[in-house]
Amino acid sequence: MSVWASKISAQLTESNKFRKFAENEISFGPGVKSPGPKFFLLELEEIAVSSPILSLRGVNKSFGPVNVLKGVDFDTYAGKVTALVGDNGAGKSTLIKCIAGIYTPESGEFLFDGKKVEINGPRDATELGIEIVYQDLALCDNLDIVHNMFLGREQKKGRVLNETSMEALARKTLDGLSVRTVKSIRQTVASLSGGQRQTVAIARAVLWNSKVVILDEPTAALGVAQTEQVLNLVRRLADNGLAVVLISHNLNDVFEVADNIAALYLGQMAAQVEKKDVKPQQIIELITTGKSAGVSGVNA
Numbered sequence: 001m002s003v004w005a006s007k008i009s010a011q012l013t014e015s016n017k018f019r020k021f022a023e024n025e026i027s028f029g030p031g032v033k034s035p036g037p038k039f040f041l042l043e044l045e046e047i048a049v050s051s052p053i054l055s056l057r058g059v060n061k062s063f064g065p066v067n068v069l070k071g072v073d074f075d076t077y078a079g080k081v082t083a084l085v086g087d088n089g090a091g092k093s094t095l096i097k098c099i100a101g102i103y104t105p106e107s108g109e110f111l112f113d114g115k116k117v118e119i120n121g122p123r124d125a126t127e128l129g130i131e132i133v134y135q136d137l138a139l140c141d142n143l144d145i146v147h148n149m150f151l152g153r154e155q156k157k158g159r160v161l162n163e164t165s166m167e168a169l170a171r172k173t174l175d176g177l178s179v180r181t182v183k184s185i186r187q188t189v190a191s192l193s194g195g196q197r198q199t200v201a202i203a204r205a206v207l208w209n210s211k212v213v214i215l216d217e218p219t220a221a222l223g224v225a226q227t228e229q230v231l232n233l234v235r236r237l238a239d240n241g242l243a244v245v246l247i248s249h250n251l252n253d254v255f256e257v258a259d260n261i262a263a264l265y266l267g268q269m270a271a272q273v274e275k276k277d278v279k280p281q282q283i284i285e286l287i288t289t290g291k292s293a294g295v296s297g298v299n300a
Ligand SMILES: Nc1ncnc2c1ncn2[C@@H]1O[C@H](COP(=O)(O)OP(=O)(O)O)[C@@H](O)[C@H]1O
Pocket: 063, 066, 068, 086, 087, 088, 089, 090, 091, 092, 093, 094, 095
């Protein structure tokens, strides 16, 4: 990216402003002129596609004397699946809990759509459109799919639940994700397979105009066929424009579905790279040693 493009990039806050910028003369202050609109249009389109929606910069998080996250940078992109990988204890869960507002880092910045934001609690994360599907899924077995999808955010008509509107929205969301494996959205979650439960938890997360969806090991407990279903769903979320973060131990899953890969090693971001630029062996090296020949990153 040229110096000009990065200057504009730094000034941009929303992607729909790109064209306006490109169509007009841009002034950077006295004596500093822009090289022309057409030039910008090309570069700006490139930036629009490649700008992160949620970025973390220099995030530090400790528990008492234990420094768990050390200056972590992490980027997520609309329309892309970002895999977050790392050995047990590398700090993956801690990182996503910082994003969710469950933990507050001691230092570091969060940028959303290029703007600095504060995430001081779960509500801040929700308001930004960040949703997390935790490993335990937190579904209620005795409730049906619709009620689970609206758990804690039920729609009411007067003093009673608005079953019709909730059912319609639940159905629309599942249809929008091309989920065809559940027979009835009025069946209890207890009657569902592991893959279907994961699907319900994911559909619940995308029901709320979410922009960033983080999935913690969604295929860990699933068999081959169900894993495939969930990975297809993960891909569709991104194809629908969401930024998806996929935590996974399974490099086959990662290489099947991710667009880029972020590898944490002992609380440091060893590297965040595009999948097309790396081989599985290099990711294994990043996970186990924090570096890999030919991969540029913090520790490479
Ligand atoms: N609440 C906590 N208090 C103290 N140490 C913690 C806490 N949560 C995580 N840790 C420590 O932080 C490190 C990273 O853990 P975690 O984020 O769960 O890693 P991962 O999800 O990559 O397996 C581990 O060494 C873990 O023991």
